[in-house]
Amino acid sequence: MQKMMMNETELAARWNLSPKTLQRWRSEGRGPRYMKMSKRVVYPIDEVFDFESRALHSATWARATDVVFPDGSKLMDAREISYVTALPLYVFTQKQVREALGIPHRRVEKLIRFDYEEVIAWAKRWSQDAEDQGIHAKIDPGEQRRSLQQALASLPV
Incomplete structure (x- = not known):
């Protein structure tokens, strides 16, 4: 006779996890679906196999393909967008700066x-808001460094 269910301890041993991890996953809504019979938690074998097959990935970037974006959108990482816009990298990598400036971005998993x-x-x-407030970015070709405002003003818009 084939086994239809797995208890918490058996599944934890199968995945080399602590039973506490499975308990935490259940409280967070992660992990395979389970059944609770009285005080006993069991996992249907089919649900365990399903969860394992969904966890298989051929490459790290493959996880990001689960997210659907509008057609024609080319998503770039911080380094790429910094290069094509000639804006400083910190503007895109520093969360506080990115949020303070209101830079549009998308979260794909943890990326x-x-x-x-x-x-x-x-x-x-x-740039338009800055000009409306009477702030003009004067670009001095002899100056070694430029401000963020000057960098934005020099973008091809």
Whole structure:
């Protein structure tokens, strides 16, 4: 006779986890679906196999393909968007700066990605708001460093 259910201890041993980890996963809504019979928790074998097959990935980036984005959107990481916009890298990598400036971004799993068109539209709005407030970015070709405002003003918008 084939076994239909697995208890918490058996599943923890199968995955080399602590039973406490499975308990935490259940409280967080993670892990395979389970059944609770009185005080006993059991996992149907089919649910365990299903969960294991969904956890299989051929590459690290494959996990990000579960997220659906609008057609034609090319998502870039912080280094790429910094390079194409010529804006400082810290603007995209530092969470506080990114949020303070309102830079549009998307979270793909634990990764932060940027859509070029959205960033350019944001830069246009940001530059226009600065001009509306009477702030003009004067670009001095002899100066070694430039401000964020000067960098945004020099974007091809």
